[in-house]
Amino acid sequence: MQPDTSAEDWPDQIYGLLKDHGIRQVALVPDAGHSRLIKRCLADNDIKVVTLTTEEEGIGMLFGAWLGGEKGVLLMQSSGVGNCINMLSVAIAHRTPLPMIVTMRGDYGEFNPFQVPMGNATQTVLEAMGTLVKRADSPEDIAPTVNATLRMAFNTYRPTATLIGQRVIGAKTFGK
Amino acid sequence: MAQLNSKIETGATGKLLRRTVVSALLEDRRGMLCIAGLGAPAWDITAAGDCPENLPLWGGMGGAAMMGLGLALAQPERRVLVITGDGEMLMGIGSLATIAVQRPKNLSIVVLDNEHYGETGMQETHTHHGVDLAAMARGAGIGDCRLVKTAEEVLALRQAIHAGAGPLFAQVKIDEQTLPLVLPPREASILQARMREAIMGKAAHLQ
Known part of the structure; x- marks a missing residue:
């Protein structure tokens, strides 16, 4: 993919990558950082967007999608990674692709104390469960990193994740 | 529908025998794909005849649906x-809401409800204390939700599964008797x- 847009258009660049990779199922628990990408996916009739009650549902769903020959991706916030830990064993034991795109909270200038423990542990927890993790902390790094995450998942059959840093997304300030 | 070879039986308790239910649902399956939750449902679909269209789970509790x-x-x-147990379904109960919103016509979820955690020492699940899974599925918005207690109701369920007017949810009350293990392959990359x-x-x- 050759992005011809500015670095701030990274959600549109991710959408373009999902199309390039033939993604047909997008599982998500919403995060503000993913809102523009979610809108693009919802407007696409070739992508089935499934909102989940908890992020671990997405791991089961994308395993089922792969069984049926469809590629999928899981979008979530860093807190949701904690809801996925045991379910990651499904993709590891079956050796199936599981790309995840995670927007970080509790990472860089966080306001909410509850976001910090999981935000601080997100990469460690994913790696402890056998996931290949790459970080993107500037807008121009996001598309190449997501591309690598998708390629490594579908070419090498394992869970992979891009963590999009809070430095890119901005910290929610609650008016303070 | 042609006569089934499988005979749907009840045990001493008067409740349905799980493997006879599963055999009836999987007989003459016409390419139907089956995912079974970990523990006894995985052994049940294997006892009915292991085949590539079966995906028996060894883990991922709460994820089958x-x-x-x-x-x-x-x-x-x-x-x-999807054939799973009451404990496994309870762990992933929110998925009924997710599935109801998607409305997949070709998906059926059958819970074999023995009201116990069978693999860990037969501790009681919430269904033993009156939690009504079919009502929860109905409340989520799944159109066809059934409580199944008799052989006739199993045959009707079988017809509905093949009719493809889902999503469909069935809570099948079964005898709690523990049966001999019938293990599927454990190398999960082969299963997928x-x-x-x-x-x-x-x-x-x-x-």
Whole structure:
């Protein structure tokens, strides 16, 4: 993919990558950082967007999608990674692709104390469960990193994740 | 529908015998794909006859129904049947809401409800204390939700599964008797690859 847009258009660049990779199922628990990408996916009739009650549902769903020959991706916030830990064993034991795109909270200038423990542990927890993790902390790094995450998942059959840093997304300030 | 070879039986308690229910649901399955939750449901579908269209789970507790959803969305022309236990369904109960919103016509979820955690010492689950899974599925918005207690109701369930007017949810009250293990292959990469090949042929391995 050759992005011809500015670095701030990274959600549109991710959408373009999902199309390039033939993604047909997008599982998500919403995060503000993913809102523009979610809108693009919802407007696409070739992508089935499934909102989940908890992020671990997405791991089961994308395993089922792969069984049926469809590629999928899981979008979530860093807190949701904690809801996925045991379910990651499904993709590891079956050796199936599981790309995840995670927007970080509790990472860089966080306001909410509850976001910090999981935000601080997100990469460690994913790696402890056998996931290949790459970080993107500037807008121009996001598309190449997501591309690598998708390629490594579908070419090498394992869970992979891009963590999009809070430095890119901005910290929610609650008016303070 | 042709006469079944499987005989649907009840035990000393008067409740349905799980393996006779599963055999009846899987007989003459016409390409139907089946995902079974970990523990006894995985042994049950294996006892009915291990085959590539079966995906018996060894883990991922709470995920069986959602796996069924992903598969049903990917293969809308195939029937997809999830057979799981009451404990496994309770752990992933929110997935009923997710599935209801998606409305996959080709997905059926059958819970074999013995009201106990069978693999860990027969501790009681919430269904033993009156939690009504079929009502919860109905409340989520799944159109066809059934409580199944008799052989006749199992036959009607079988017809509904094949009719493809889902999503469908059935809570089947079964005898709690523990049966001899019938273990499927444990190498899970084989389990997924054989199902993918059954659906897509050898091309599955070049995707």
